[in-house]
Amino acid sequence: MPQQILLIEDDARLAAMVQDYLGGSGFQVTVAGTGQKGLDLHRQRQFDAILLDLMLPDFDGLDLCRTIRADNATPIVMLTAKGEPMDRIIGLELGADDYLPKPFEPRELLARLKAVLRRGITEPAHRILRFGRLEIDPDAMEARVGDRVCDLTAHQFNLLEILANRAGRVLSRDTIMNALKGENLASFDRSIDVHVSRIRAEIEDDPNKPRRLITVRGAGYVFARSQD
Template identity: 80%
Template sequence: MTQHILLIEDDARLAEMVQDYLGASGFSVSIAPTGQQGLDLQKRNRFDAILLDIMLPDIDGLEVCRVLRATDQTPILMLTAKGEPMDRIIGLELGADDYLPKPFEPRELLARLKAILRRGPVEPDRQILRFGRLEIDGSAMEARIDGRACNLTAHQFQLLEILASRAGRVLSREMIMDLLKGESLAAFDRSIDVHVSRIRAEIEDDPNKPRRLITVRGAGYVFARAQD
């Protein structure tokens, strides 16, 4: 089965060279010349690995890595100009699996790519988040109040988990949409507000006076750290 690689690289000549070399080695390679195009492609397709340049014309590659890692565990090999040590350190801290300084030999790129593919994606630990009487169980995809399961759709649970895992941080609607992908993104394109209302109906004692999932006017939503 052919493995599909996403290459996010703005250098057209380098991208074409990598595509040809990996293609001759049995891989299928899709090229995105900007960070945003790369993120858009990743939302619509399943890739086995991502080759990510740090120096991109729109979004910094490190930021692209951060956004990807918020919801996705596809192996990432970062391409760093001149092998800047700080870029390498930050990239690995953000969740990249490996890095390769430019200029590089195609054979080394192939070897490192095969190495991260052998390791495969690492599933994140989805611990139970607890906020007083509310438990959010990522493994079971279930929210519970006093042990009673809340009636949430899978998409609504994902939205709740995104907010609760960043408790105390205001998330704009645009940030929330960036953290959602695939079918979930389509499910929320009509109105995040409607889904928030339905979540509140399940987790709040008084949905009209929410204490957990709070609207920050003009900014977005924040999941409160306060306990019951």
């Protein structure tokens, strides 16, 4: 079965060229013309690598890289017309595996893609967040308290993961919404407060006296690192 590559690129001509060239080299390339479409595909399917344009019409490529990397360790090669060293440094710090400035030779892209795929031929790390009896498994999109699986919607799980990944930090509602901007927020049809309440009902011993997911009056929410 050919390796699956997700190309997030708004330049239709360039995307067609890359798709054709990599296709001729044995890869199956799926093209997304916007950041949102690319993120949706990433979350719906399993890809072996992602080619990500930095300059997208609806998404900052660096933010999208950060969002994708928070989901899993799929190799990312950033493609961009920007050539400044600082852009490259920021992209790599956010989790990109390589960086290729435009214009580029298709053969160089192929070589770099193969290189990041070779580096990724190891057993993938299965990252589970553990907080006492609470376990959050981002890969499975599942939270457990002891042996019980929490009944959370996808939106509620993503909200819980955002808070847990920043345990100990107070997050305002604006910060949370910004972190969730990769989702279709139109479907996030209830306030964050309502979703937090439902998360508490699943993860807290006493939802009326939360000790894990705490409201900071006038500031937002904080996910407690530890419990007594």
